[in-house]
Amino acid sequence: MSDRVYIRPIGLVPGPQSEHGNAIRLAGSMAYASRFAVILRRDGEIVERWLAAPDTIDDVMGALPDSVGGDAEQQWANLTLAHPPLELGSRTVRLDQPQVMGILNVTPDSFSDGGAHDSPEAAREAAAAMVEAGASIIDVGGESTRPGAKAVWEGDEIERVVPAIEACSAMGAAVSIDTRKAAVMEAALDAGAALVNDVSGLTHDPRSAEVIASRGCPVVLMHAPGTGEDLHEGGEYSSVVFDVFDELRSRRDEALEAGIDASRILLDPGIGFGKSLADNLALFNALPLFHALGHPLLLGASRKRLIGALSNEAGAGERLGGSIALAVKGMDAGVQLHRVHDVAETVQARNVWRGLRDAALTDFGDLPG
Structure with missing residues (x-):
């Protein structure tokens, strides 16, 4: 029992x-x-x-x-645990308010913006625009993890991400690397990245946990059901909320056993990865539960398929409204980091949301006394 x-x-x-x-x-x-x-x-x-x-x-x-x-x-x-700020190189990212992480895909085949940032110049301009708009972190990725995407050789991935990371770092931005390969993590950290965002939760590459532990950098452990090249395989759950919670706890525990400090671990429920529309909606409604694991949360729902499914099959470039709605839902749940394509719009929504929250803390007009 x-x-x-x-x-x-x-x-x-x-x-x-x-x-x-x-x-x-x-x-x-x-x-x-x-x-x-x-x-x-x-x-x-x-x-x-x-x-x-x-x-x-x-x-x-x-x-x-x-x-x-x-x-x-x-x-x-x-x-009830208050998480300390993230120290990312020379940048400090506070976790007592929602922070926006801008997506910089330097890939030809990402589901939403593939090919838009292929050149170093385009990547630099996009990163600068996101930083100016209020992104706290730029998340650089060189391999698409959309359903059906082909795996990328680590050498090619390194060639894609390193110039973008160097450009972002040179402008003073806090940079994370979106990868599941240890060699790419090492090259990215050497180039100026300060956080690793691993969509496989350190399960894809057996060296990954060792790299994170030895470098002492923060890491995002995301839930995805697939254990091979396709992270979307095997998405069958007896109860998706509890199953994802339990799996994230297991991956966290494995990271701790590998020598990664608890204060360096962030968690992501993996919206859209091997999950149906009903699964994704259930996870969104249960987001506050994941704070019980004791780590800051990252939410990546920007332009995801569930928005199209609820919006007459709107294409990836036509999902801004839904992306903002999901980001605000995450803010209501206390999620600390929001990984988005549309930085300026999300920052504006966050600022309005924060204004409402600040006002609520000082509004005693409806109370007696």
Whole structure:
């Protein structure tokens, strides 16, 4: 018999005063939570579900089996954990507010902007525009991971990404490398990248975890079901939210065992990777749960297929509205990093969202006294 527990925030509020202080600041973000579902699963089936608030969570914890009590206490501590800033070279990226990561694909076949940034000049201009628009990080990728894309030899990938990284670094930008290959990680870090974004969660290349541990750089572990070249294969779930949560926990634990410091790990639920429309929507509605793992979250939903599926099959270049809606949904859930194609528009949405949040913290007009 196998028991597992999950603490899912289900009551999000704009500020603690609306709940007379009976709310927590979710993972140090600008999102607050006042109600929680404490869910007990046994052999993959939900056997009990309690509702709790910050002032009743101890009572619910006491009703849990001893086998999951320690995990529940750790998840509760994680939900209230404020993450320190990311130190990316000379740049500091604070995680107490949503940050925008700009996508710079130097590939001929990416699903949305393939070929647009093939030349060093085009890549430099695109990166400069994103930095000027307010991107905190530029994420450089040299291999498309869309469904059906062919794998790229690491030498070709290095030739694509290194000039772009050097250009971004020279202009003072914080740079991440989007790759699943250890040799590309090494070349990118040598060129000025300061963060590794691995869509395979360090499962594709057996040397990757060693590289991250030895370099001491932050790493994003993304969930994807595929273990071979095609990361979209094998997307079958008994319960997608719990399955992705459990798999991310496993990959995190493997990273820790490989010597990667916990403070250097970020997690990404992998929207669109081996997941149906229903799977993606379920994950979006459960995003606050993933803070219980104790690491900053990255969300990559920009121009994804689910937007087209909900918008009369709108093409990749016609999904701005949906991309903004999903980014704001992530901000409401306390997600710290948002990986997007449309930086200026997302930054504007973030700034308006933050203005509303700031105002909510000082708006006592609807309270007595």
